Amino acid sequence: MKQKAINVLTIISLASVTLVLLPLFLENSPWPLSARNYLELHGVGDSGAINLVSAIYLGFRVFDTLGETIVLLTAVSGTIGVLTRAGAVLAEGYDTSGTPALTEQEKKVIMDDHTFTLAGEKRRSHALRTHLLEVVTGVLGPVVLLFGFYLMLYGHLSPGGGFQGGVVTASGIIFLALGNRIGAKNPLIRASVLDRIEAAAFLLLILASLSGILMGRGFFGNPLQDVTAIPAGYIILLNGIIGLKVGAGIGFLCIAMVGREIS
Amino acid sequence: MIERILLLGMFLIGFWGIVSRKNLIKKIFGLNIINNSVVILFVLEGSRAGSSAPIMEQGISNIVDPVPQALMLTAIVIGVCISALALALAFRLYKATGTYNIQEIKRKVHNGF
Amino acid sequence: MTIMLLVLMLGLSIFMLVSRDLLFGIIALSAVSLLSALLFYLQQAPDVAITEAAVGAGVSTVVFIGIIRYTERKDRDP
Numbered sequence: 540m541k542q543k544a545i546n547v548l549t550i551i552s553l554a555s556v557t558l559v560l561l562p563l564f565l566e567n568s569p570w571p572l573s574a575r576n577y578l579e580l581h582g583v584g585d586s587g588a589i590n591l592v593s594a595i596y597l598g599f600r601v602f603d604t605l606g607e608t609i610v611l612l613t614a615v616s617g618t619i620g621v622l623t624r625a626g627a628v629l630a631e632g633y634d635t636s637g638t639p640a641l642t643e644q645e646k647k648v649i650m651d652d653h654t655f656t657l658a659g660e661k662r663r664s665h666a667l668r669t670h671l672l673e674v675v676t677g678v679l680g681p682v683v684l685l686f687g688f689y690l691m692l693y694g695h696l697s698p699g700g701g702f703q704g705g706v707v708t709a710s711g712i713i714f715l716a717l718g719n720r721i722g723a724k725n726p727l728i729r730a731s732v733l734d735r736i737e738a739a740a741f742l743l744l745i746l747a748s749l750s751g752i753l754m755g756r757g758f759f760g761n762p763l764q765d766v767t768a769i770p771a772g773y774i775i776l777l778n779g780i781i782g783l784k785v786g787a788g789i790g791f792l793c794i795a796m797v798g799r800e801i802s
Numbered sequence: 803m804i805e806r807i808l809l810l811g812m813f814l815i816g817f818w819g820i821v822s823r824k825n826l827i828k829k830i831f832g833l834n835i836i837n838n839s840v841v842i843l844f845v846l847e848g849s850r851a852g853s854s855a856p857i858m859e860q861g862i863s864n865i866v867d868p869v870p871q872a873l874m875l876t877a878i879v880i881g882v883c884i885s886a887l888a889l890a891l892a893f894r895l896y897k898a899t900g901t902y903n904i905q906e907i908k909r910k911v912h913n914g915f
Numbered sequence: 916m917t918i919m920l921l922v923l924m925l926g927l928s929i930f931m932l933v934s935r936d937l938l939f940g941i942i943a944l945s946a947v948s949l950l951s952a953l954l955f956y957l958q959q960a961p962d963v964a965i966t967e968a969a970v971g972a973g974v975s976t977v978v979f980i981g982i983i984r985y986t987e988r989k990d991r992d993p
Contacts, residue, residue, distance in 0.1 A: 545822075553814060553821070556814065564806045565803075565807075567803075570847060570850055574869050575851055575865065575867045578856075578868060582868075583858050589857060590856070590857050590858075590962070591858060591865070591868040592856055592868050592872050592875070592962045593962075595868055596872040596875060600872060600873075603873065604876070606876075607876045607879060610880055610883065611879065614880075614883035615883070617887055618887050621890040621891060622894075690965070697857065700875075700962060702878075702962075703966050703969070706970050709973070710973040710974065713974070789882070793977050796889070796890070796977075796978050797977060797978075797984070808918070808925060809921070812921070815925065815928050815929060818932075819928075819932040825990050827940070834944060834975070838951055842954060842955075845955055846958060849960065854959060855959040855961055857961075866959045871962060871963050875962060878963070878966050878967055879970065885975060885979075889982045892982070893982050893986065896987075901991075902986070902990075903991065
């Protein structure tokens with residue numbers, strides 16, 4: 540009986556969502572072309588970047604980027620807080636007799652925040668553990684990091700930019716962490732280092748945004764527009780800062796979710 | 803035209819996943835599907851306006867509209883942040899109640915564990 | 916070409932939501948992201964394609980698997 544009511548409610552909600560969205564998905568009016576025409580003629584001259592998408596999210600619509608960095612900061616700190624300390628404090632008084640208790644062997648697993656590999660190779664199914672993962676990802680890790688930095692710094696001339704380079708750098712950090720052998724201490728996969736890189740990049744972003752005011756161009760204005768012959772230097776700086784922020788933030792998120800046993 | 807109907811279908815599949823599946827992880831899958839479908843819709847609509855990629859090298863003309871692409875970059879990164887936070891909350895619920903089933907969780911919370 | 920990719924994505928999404936093993940669902944999610952990255956490349960949007968490929972097939976899959984690893988993998992009741 541209850542299941543039937545739930546089914547009827549599901550069908551009613553699906554039908555009402557379809558009714559609301561159908562005109563939106565089916566409308567056929569032509570796409571307004573005024574933005575594209577303006578950008579085709581003046582985009583390169585206004586900001587100095589050949590890649591127009593970089594010129595948009597760092598020049599014309601830079602407040603969206605600022606909001607996105609704030610959302611990333613909030614999401615990363617919220618996730619880490621829920622996963623580790625704050626979550627454990629909340630769960631103190633709850634009766635957890637329903638959950639299977641952690642055995643002693645499981646509790647000894649990954650208490651070290653450097654590596655993904657298990658301490659002393661104690662694993663439930665260590666027949667599947669080969670060295671293939673460590674060798675391949677350990678060698679590919681720096682290559683992917685290099686590619687991420689290339690995308691960040693050349694984002695104004697070819698496809699790439701801050702967000703793209705940042706997420707590829709985060710993938711490189713995951714590779715480095717997967718390929719790490721027990722006992723090797725790589726500072727780039729430690730949670731404290733990534734934490735500080737993200738906070739420093741956010742501070743640099745705020746400083747770079749205020750530097751336009753000193754030269755009389757307003758908030759997030761380009762201070763190099765009239766001074767030097769390369770106004771794209773500001774775009775390169777902003778791309779690098781955003782790439783570092785996104786890369787360190789998402790890398791920290793991944794390492795916190797995979798590398799540490801949550802007790 | 804038919805692409806947009808397929809994208810509406812994908813949105814409805816994601817919505818059905820959120821509403822009718824009882825496992826928490828399946829609900830998060832549904833969130834991801836909805837996010838994906840809206841991003842594809844914007845990029846598809848923006849690319850109708852031209853015929854070449856928005857990198858203004860020498861002699862490129864009639865580019866696609868670059869504004870929806872710039873907006874969707876932000877949307878994709880925020881989507882993965884939403885997934886990560888939702889997964890952290892689901893993990894905490896599992897540790898506190900021992901199951902991912904939303905009806906079991908509701909019953910346990912209501913009866914005071 | 917885009918219609919074929921969209922139909923494949925629809926099929927994979929339905930499979931993701933009805934499978935009894937959550938790991939299969941995560942791999943299907945990664946495949947949907949990969950197909951949508953290919954779609955973005957075909958629609959003349961290279962920046963969005965790079966971001967979607969790195970996020971969908973890399974970061975999102977790792978985050979999901981990192982949480983499933985410490986909890987259960989079977990979906991006991993769909």
